[in-house]
Amino acid sequence: MPVANVDLIDGDLRYYSYNPASKDQLDQISELISANLSEPYSIYVYWYFFHQWPQYCFLVSEKSSEKILGVIICKVGPHRDVRMRGYIGMLVIEPEYRGRGIAKKLVKLSIEKMMEWDHVDEIMLETETSNAAALQLYELFGFLRTKRMHRYYLNGSDAYRLILPVLDRLATRIGFLDRIVDVPAGVV
Amino acid sequence: MLEGTRALEIGNERLDTGLIKLRPSEILFDSSKGRPMDKVAAVMNELLNSFMAWVNGLALLVTMLSCRYVYDLLENFKRNYKIEEADFINTRMHPKGYTPEDSEESQYVNIVLRGYTIGLIKVLSIFLKIAMDVLYEEEDITTRSMDLNYFCTLSVEQVEGPLDEAISYLEKKPHVPFQREALLHLMLVKNLLKLSISMNERVDLFNARETLDVSHLHESVEILDELRTYQYVSLPESLFSRFVQVDCNNRHIPTSNVTLSSTEAIDILRGIVTSIQEVLLQIPNIQNEAQLILYLQHSIGEEMAHSASAIVRGFFQLFFIRDDKSICGLDETVGSLALRSMSSLCLVANSISDVDSWHIENTSDALTVRNDCFAKVSLLFDDIDSAFYQKLSVYGNNRCRQRQLLNRNLVLWDSLQYNAEVVEMHLSEYGIGDKLIQEGVPDQPCLAISSYIYYEKLCMMTEVVLTGFEQDTYRPSEAHMMYWYASELFAHTHQHLAGRLKEINSSKLKWINNMSKKIKKAKGPKKEALRSTQKRLVEEAVPILEENLAAIEQYLVPVSMTQYYLCRAVSMSVQLLEHFVKLPDTNSSLATPEKLYSLRMKPWSSIGTPELPPYERYKESNNIPETLAKYEGEALSRMLSKIITSVETKLDTVKKSVDTVMDNFEKDEKIKARYHFDDNRYMKKWQKEVVSTCDSYLKELEACRHFTGTEKHRLRSKKGHSRLFPIYYLQEV
Incomplete structure (x- = not known):
């Protein structure tokens, strides 16, 4: 399915695709994330995501405003050459807009687009083990905690790796799958 | 992403060290x-x-x-x-x-x-x-x-x-x-x-x-x-x-x-x-391989991994396995420990590890076959050394990493089992390797090495399942499924111990006893040779075989049975609790239950034996909420009471079974000699944990008898008496 810009109205909110040409959007996104996430992300992180996967960044604003009040940043790529993995990198909603189902809608939109555009086998993310709200949100969609990672974050807290199974390939261990990525000629 | 998170960014106060303001x-x-x-x-x-x-x-x-x-x-x-x-x-x-x-x-x-x-x-x-x-x-x-x-x-x-x-x-x-x-x-x-x-002290283990x-x-x-x-x-x-x-x-x-x-x-x-x-102070007190494994599992892998600093874990790893793969710096090595481990379960005086005893049968080119068989056995023992090294290296890690390493080891031990079976079957074609002696069944190869590997693999599989509870990896709604799968694995373990592993040891004992008949019939130097072999076996192998049988019958079999009942009872208890969970239908899952089952079971999905039960079998074996949903009113109460009683009986069986194990542990001198370490602390802890877990679930079940069915509940878990058995309970919404 070809990638197309998303622009939806839901109640008084507008959900839309990130515009890579907009410096204002980039600035607003980095400010929103910097103010709400504990990990300090450099500009390179945003460049990394937006350069390769601008289509997987979705924003939320009031219908009549340009001010971004929520963002989700994702990417899609082969995982160890055998599975197509979607990854949810960041999700932030302005505190005063939380509890209105915006995060849920953004996650659902991203998942649907990753399935539609890239036929992902799985969607993965990490979250702090103490982040009950995030766990509840993702588990509602069927994400499973597949691994606990000791002192994963800079603040020393543990993380869960969460995975949503989409296609059947996911249930097979990596070593038992065929490659999905073409090997260039001459490379073993 | 990680690199980006920690990358310097000039001009950004949060990311540029050049902007740090220093006082004169x-x-x-x-x-x-x-x-x-x-x-x-x-x-x-x-x-x-x-x-x-x-x-x-x-x-x-x-x-x-x-x-x-x-x-x-x-x-x-x-x-x-x-x-x-x-x-x-x-x-x-x-x-x-x-x-x-x-x-x-x-x-x-x-x-x-x-x-x-x-x-x-x-x-x-x-x-x-x-x-x-x-x-x-x-x-x-x-x-x-x-x-x-x-x-x-x-x-x-x-x-x-x-x-x-x-x-x-x-x-x-x-x-x-x-x-x-x-x-x-x-x-x-x-x-x-x-x-x-x-760190470089040497211990004659x-x-x-x-x-x-x-x-x-x-x-x-x-x-x-x-x-x-x-x-x-x-x-x-x-x-x-x-x-x-x-x-x-x-x-x-x-x-x-x-x-x-x-x-x-x-x-x-x-x-x-x-x-x-x-x-x-403790390592020099360890008397044998069985005590060492208990020490590694409990003191190092569990207690120290939870409470001690990472430096202590690192110190232990370097102290325990040295660069030359010796254990604690002297004669014991990873390989010798692996052999001890096999011997204390089922590989005792087996002809497969005694090349001098090989009399190649069924071939005209005995020398070539002998060399080929020797090469295969050597390679197999090298592989076992490597796998055993991986096993020993797990304990000094943090608990999350231990589970990941165990998960990886499953694949290794599974393929090792396959290789061992191929080698042992190949060797048995030439009369190498011990046979099972069973009435009415012609000589079957005992496959002692494969049987040992299978046992180790089953233990690892179960550990990966149960440590998932410790790390809070399962949602409450998955708990019954994972305890059910653990019970399946314990059932396999029990069957393997009570069946083949017991049989391998008793067959060897019978074989040694039967030598007397051969000695009677033999003449001259052959008679003398047989007599001296039997004398050696009676002195060296028989005590180990008798100890192995005691360990299997009095300890390992009842423990696996206890664990089976415990996991089954907890699984059923959680299903009963699920019956009372009445929340508005908010199912927005984007994955089917079958896919979720497959993902959850992925660590065990590639294992050849025992094969992962298919989703349908899981559903058939765990149908308490579906069964109860068919009843209403009095009939529902009766059915509920019946199921609760049956789970209570299982929990009581577990408690009795624990007493039996502890009794055996105190009375049987062979078991005492092999497993008693540090005042039998590990077993006492296990007894306390299991009995307390049963009591907690008995309380939860008792509470279920008094629910009217109109309350709104949510399934929750709280810290239990054992890290592997949190207590699931109903929380009123």
Whole structure:
């Protein structure tokens, strides 16, 4: 399915695709994330995501405003050459807009687009083990905690790796799958 | 992403160390300036606190290295890596050839504090080596060194000079205030430096006649306990600073300095010292391989992994498995332990491991076949060594990493089992390897090696399932499924133990007894040879076989049965609780239950035997909520009561079964000799955990009898009596 810009109205909110040409959007996104996430992300992180996967960044604003009040940043790529993995990198909603189902809608939109555009086998993310709200949100969609990672974050807290199974390939261990990525000629 | 998170970004205050604002006093801090003893003692104390903050997982840059004494000293050492050059003179502040003034206060700093700082940095370097050899970067400890050399190239003896000089200088000043505190800090460091000797101590495992010298650790604990009682004056201004983040080769983002309180630091260090002391005292007491495995599983893999510092785990790993793969530095090796492990389950005097006993049958080219079989067996034993090494290497890791390594080991042991079966079947075609002796069944190869591997694999599979509960990896709604799968695995384990493993040992016993008939029939030298073989087997193999049978019948079989019933009962209890969960239908899952089952079971999905039960079988075996949904009113109450009673019976069976195991453990001398260790602490703990878990679930079930069905509940879990068995309960919404 070809990638197309998303622009939806839901109640008084507008959900839309990130515009890579907009410096204002980039600035607003980095400010929103910097103010709400504990990990300090450099500009390179945003460049990394937006350069390769601008289509997987979705924003939320009031219908009549340009001010971004929520963002989700994702990417899609082969995982160890055998599975197509979607990854949810960041999700932030302005505190005063939380509890209105915006995060849920953004996650659902991203998942649907990753399935539609890239036929992902799985969607993965990490979250702090103490982040009950995030766990509840993702588990509602069927994400499973597949691994606990000791002192994963800079603040020393543990993380869960969460995975949503989409296609059947996911249930097979990596070593038992065929490659999905073409090997260039001459490379073993 | 991770790299991006920690990448410098010029102009961004949160990411550019060049934007750190320093006070003039931070820039102009003169480390070589004399200071009174009260200040020096305070610095020593704070240095210890910041060192422990690093041990506790923070970066050097924000802990010990943020101290100007440490940084200036290491910068100077970098000039030519000689300990004499490691002083406090800041060459950017003082001209070449500058010597600090000759006052007493100057000596407190340039002799006493220098000796202490050098000693503590060497302790840091011992810990760094442990960390870099066996621990996981950032996950256990942070080893980023900022391109400084922490005396890693110097021996302990080389750094002891300045430390000893500081001690003897201070011993001559008994009346100086805070002399006692400073001296204790110096003595502490001197004792800690001996850890490098302890790490290389050798133990004649299972035969140790002497205990190891732990006097330095004992003394360290006494010093720490005394240090705990002291108070210190304030620190010199700007002593701990972010100067280092600006000045050194720093590729990391700006971060605040961190330290610990003296109480926290002393608690952590005391914990490290006492844990290492425990390891050094306990290992020589271990009498056999079975006790060693119990010790590794419980004391190291569980208790220490939960409570001890990462440094203790690292120390243990380096102490336990040496570079040459010897165990504790002497005759025992990974390979010899693997053989002991196989022997204490089922591989006793098996002809497969005795090449001299091979009489190649069914071929005209016996020599070639013999060489081929020998090569196959050698390769198999090499593979077993490697797999056993992986098994032994798991215990010293943090619990999350242990589960990941065990998960990886499943694939390794599964393919090892397949290889072993192929080799053993191939060898049996030529009459190599023992046979099972069963009435009415013609000689079947006993497949002792494959059977051992299968048993180990089953244990690992179960451990991966159950440690998922400890790490809170399963949602409450998955709990019944995972306990059910654990019960399936325990059923396989029970069947394997009570069947083939028991049979292998008893067949060998029968075979040895049957030799008498052969001896009667034989004549001449053959008769003598058979007689001497039987004598050897009766003396060496029979006691092990009898011990193995006792262990299997009196211990391993009842334990696997107990665990089976426990997991089954908990699974059913949770299903019963699920019946009372009545929440609005918010199912927005984007994955089908079958896909979720497949993902959850992925770690076990590639295992050939036992095959993962298909989703349909899981549904059929776990249908309590569906069954109850078919009933209403009185019929529902009756059915509910019936199921509750049946689960209660299972839980009571578990409790009785635990008593039987404990009884066997106390009465059977063979079991006592093999498994009793540390006052049988592990078994007593297991008994307490299982019985308490049963009692908790009996209470939950009793509560279920009184629900009217109109309440709204949510399924929750709380800490249980065992880490592997949290208690699931209903919380009113």
